[in-house]
Amino acid sequence: xxxxxxIFPAKxxxxxxxxxxxxxxxxxxxxxxxxxxxxxxxxxxxPDFAAQVRLAFANLEATLAAAxxxxxxxxxxxxxxxxxxxxxxxxxxxxxxxxxxxxxxxxTALGVNWLAGFDFEIKVIARIxxxx
Numbered sequence: 001x002x003x004x005x006x007i008f009p010a011k012x013x014x015x016x017x018x019x020x021x022x023x024x025x026x027x028x029x030x031x032x033x034x035x036x037x038x039x040x041x042x043x044x045x046x047p048d049f050a051a052q053v054r055l056a057f058a059n060l061e062a063t064l065a066a067a068x069x070x071x072x073x074x075x076x077x078x079x080x081x082x083x084x085x086x087x088x089x090x091x092x093x094x095x096x097x098x099x100x101x102x103x104x105x106x107x108t109a110l111g112v113n114w115l116a117g118f119d120f121e122i123k124v125i126a127r128i129x130x131x132x
Contacts (some may be wrong), residue, residue: 007031009062018033018043023063031067035080035121036060045118049087053055053094053120060122070073071098073126074105084111091120 012046024033036059038052046052064070076127081087088109090125105124120131 003027009059009066010127011062024067025126026067029130031064031069031073031126031128033060033063033126034125035116035123036063037118037121039118041108049119050094052118053091056118056120056122057094057098060124063124064124067126067128069075069126069128071127075116075127076106076125077110078108078110078123080110080112080115082112082115082119084109087119 005026007021007024007026021034023030023036036056038055040046040055044053059114061071079091081091091109095107100103
């Protein structure tokens with residue numbers, strides 16, 4: 001059985017302890033990253049929507065880095081949106097900055113009615129690079 005290892009970024013935000021979850025779990029050469037939101041260090045949402053999305057990606061990047069990964073190692077993305085119709089243009093513009101070239105990761109976007117005070121969440125699966 002493959003052992004699971006919890007991964008946390010260097011600067012944990014307060015939500016991990018408050019809600020009892022790991023930022024990511026390493027299992028073999030896969031990294032399963034919990035939903036990352038635009039949370040400031042104290043756990044509160046960034047109020048500006050575009051800044052909240054950018055902060056969610058920054059929190060994701062920090063979690064990936066803690067496992068030795070980058071955005072290039074992501075194979076699957078799931079995003080959650082509280083108002084996809086009005087938010088998608090902003091999200092797509094930011095996503096296109098991050099994933100600027102092919103091959104793009106798989107992407108599933110879901111409209112939801114609640115994200116605990118946030119308006120955007122991103123969770124991913126990444127392959128951890130081998131140390132050759």
